[in-house]
Amino acid sequence: MNIWQYQPKPGTPLYKVVENYLRDQINGGELSPGDLIPSEPQLAERLNVSGGTVKKAIENLVHENLLYRHQGKGTYVSRIDFNNSLFKFFTYGNPSGNPVRIHKETPTRELRQGSEKICQRLNVPTHTELLYIERIGYRDDKPVLIEKCWWIADMVRGLEKEEVHIPDLLYAVVVDQFNLPIIRSEESLTAEAANLSTSKVLEVEPGAPLVVLHRTTYSRDNTPVEFRITRGRPDSFSYRTEIR
């Protein structure tokens, strides 16, 4: 194995070269989420670097949440963790402060031609066939959010059928049954006023403030596979952070 093929610029530290090698293996599909990667001594020999250098590279990737280690077992490629989604902040707002489970139902699921706006988000031509899924989230039987998802139909062929059960975490089905690896997501958050139909579903006044979450989800090679808009009641949303 010639490690130098992974050196983008001369002067790059060796441990960065090792990082790039592992990143390429993951992004290129040689290593998939959940896979065990070669052990540190194996990598060190294969790439002709010392164990310490491999360790440092892996430590950095663990810090980035791309890998995780398990003492005595090995180092694995991380699965995407939707607990890092801003979405989870919809579970706050109850007096106790404890997270509350949100139950989801799926009133609508159908194939549609994509609008220009949605297709742009998915980086496909306008009118590409999409699977549209609408879901409503309940907390203690009260509707708190409504979620509209557009999937590229060809990527999840069969998901439109009524027989295919959709659990609360939709991605589980996609990854397991449609063999479509989910690599990463981008989210953006803002606020807007409820329109008439949304206000009815969420039992608020038309024009009432809502928290709005846009999410694009990517498979291998940075291919977008889903675009989703979640609108929720702000009284059940609070995002906390710390500055230092």
Add this chain to the structure above:
Amino acid sequence: MNIWQYQPKPGTPLYKVVENYLRDQINGGELSPGDLIPSEPQLAERLNVSGGTVKKAIENLVHENLLYRHQGKGTYVSRIDFNNSLFKFFTYGNPSGNPVRIHKETPTRELRQGSEKICQRLNVPTHTELLYIERIGYRDDKPVLIEKCWWIADMVRGLEKEEVHIPDLLYAVVVDQFNLPIIRSEESLTAEAANLSTSKVLEVEPGAPLVVLHRTTYSRDNTPVEFRITRGRPDSFSYRTEIR
């Protein structure tokens, strides 16, 4: 120097002990934001550990943003960086995507007795004397946000005077002129409807959705010194993040 006094539990790794030592120095005030800490060899000798162990401890604290390093010069204690505030996402939303500067004015500045709610946030008895500051933020001469701040008056005695200029970044004055170190802040974000007076200031309809940011700022020993509520137009706010 007996390093073991910093070991909370037996079995704690040495580098954690070094981390705790440095953290204590910072939280206790022996090291202040901006200070140069002892060099790695000095720390290694003082604490009777190897250079590699000190390096690992410092690397971890750098990752936490508590320290930063400058090759050839040394390692410093970080100053709080308000660029990490959610507030900065109020600068987005212009077509180009580039950050836009927000200019702030200060129409109100006066001493008041604190309400029960605000005093609770500041962890002081109700009716403690507070300095109330109200500020309005403009982007391209359009008001986009309104900010209400409550400072513990005793902490910033003199800031109530008209002669003391308040720049866009209020904390600069506090740190420099009132010698009050700012250590960290906590923020939480949600949405709510504009009330009458806010809607007038921000030139929106009453009841229009606003993005709301609550912030508590702490000095040494986790003492709260300021509580602040920022309300802004959502069309000038968008918070982006990535999940993986």
Add this chain to the structure above:
DNA sequence: TAGTGGTCTAGACCACTCC
């Protein structure tokens, strides 16, 4: 030129997992 952090190596010993 002396002192700082940045990179890299080699190797010892320990703790955990699995067979």
Add this chain to the structure above:
DNA sequence: GAGTGGTCTAGACCACTAA
């Protein structure tokens, strides 16, 4: 017991900064 990651050390060499 063999293999994995976790901790710790010692030391070489390089790159940057300041006087």
